[in-house]
Amino acid sequence: MALIVQKYGGSSVADAESIKRVAKRIVDTRRAGHDVVVAVSAMGDTTDELLELAGEVAPIPAPRELDMLLSSGERISMALLAMAIHSMGFEARSFTGSQAGMITDAKHGSARIVDVTPVRLREALDEGAIVIVAGFQGFNRDTRDITTLGRGGSDTTAVALAAALDADVCEIYSDVDGIYTADPRIIPRARKLDTVSSEEMLELAANGAKVLYIRAVEFARRHGVLIHSRSTFSSAEGTYVLGEGMKNPRESEGAAAMEEPVVAGVATDLTQAKITVAGVPDVPGKAAEIFTVVAKSGANVDMIVQNVSAASTGRTDISFTLPKADAPTALKALAAEQQEIGFENLLHDDQIGKLSVVGAGMRTHSGVSATLFEALRDAGINIEMISTSEIRISVVLRGSDVVDAARAVHTAYGLDSEIEAIVHAGTGR
């Protein structure tokens, strides 16, 4: 008998029928003799709809109240799921994040889990019940307020529960069969991976692959949780995310441990914007001034490029990317310091897209970036910025070029599959 944590995303519980389907899967796992703890997301696009509603009553909703509102989405799905399980003759109990002992810091909208005290969950398990926990939410002990973990945060809830309860596996159920070499909604010829290393998954998630939430992957890596990403809509095995020293559970079934491919996957991101600070005096300390102002505005800077300064002017341009949602505040903060920093003007571009190629094999293989640049050249696509890490190359392009670029690059690295990937449900929102 194992302890299995299962997480069902919004597209898996979008309506009553889907909730019943998920209930059946949970009951089947229980019937097989396992203890089951479930983390569930809000139904379908509920969280987006609640956010829109909040925006209609207040231009900038109070963060505390927004968390109260958004956390209600998961409360609906957890209760319905428990009811559906009851009607199949099994005992199930639902818990909010705070009842489940999901203790976070006080940062509304992107709270971090600081402790998990699953006393009530253990009690319920000991009494033979299936446990259902509302994903994406927690509780802060100092403020005694409800918090949420950030978009996609139910994945983190599941992994944190798996770590706290010492589960055998954390199964993340979604509307695709696992982790693919690219988003199958964009690249139908994307190929499902049997395994992916957690360091590669971190890079993919950080660069737009929302199939797993980056913080959940980080948490799993730190606490040695085995993640199995799979589909609610089929019983096929999905993809295992393997942390350092973790064994591929399939190797015991005869799957050969093959040499890793150089490139694990391609990720795209259309959620970033670019700000250019033009005409910055080319003297020491200006970059520090600019990025201190940007950091204070709360923006999360990604790529940075500084142009060579024109000798005649002694001035240079500095461009950086950041989440679109952070751009207005960062622009305002920079504009307020224009005199002080001494730059000429600010440019804002929210029509960019980012394409990233990720693979641990890049450490040992040369020519990986040449393949990328050649594929983009052959597709006639212009590169605006480039950045690299040990196992990733990212380029900023026009947003409208990203899909074509991703397809060309996917083909160029030999990742295309013979068969088309299936996306079972969801709106891709």
Ligand code: ADP
């Ligand atoms: P859930 O609502 O279950 O949390 P998400 O919408 O957050 O599901 O994540 C699943 C989606 O992630 C898929 O429908 C797919 O469009 C997208 N996705 C992006 N990159 C990948 C990838 N490399 N492999 C699989 N899915 C991906």
Ligand code: ASP
């Ligand atoms: N419901 C939340 C969201 O849509 C959390 C999640 O689904 O993971 O972001």
Ligand code: MG
């Ligand atoms: Mg998700």
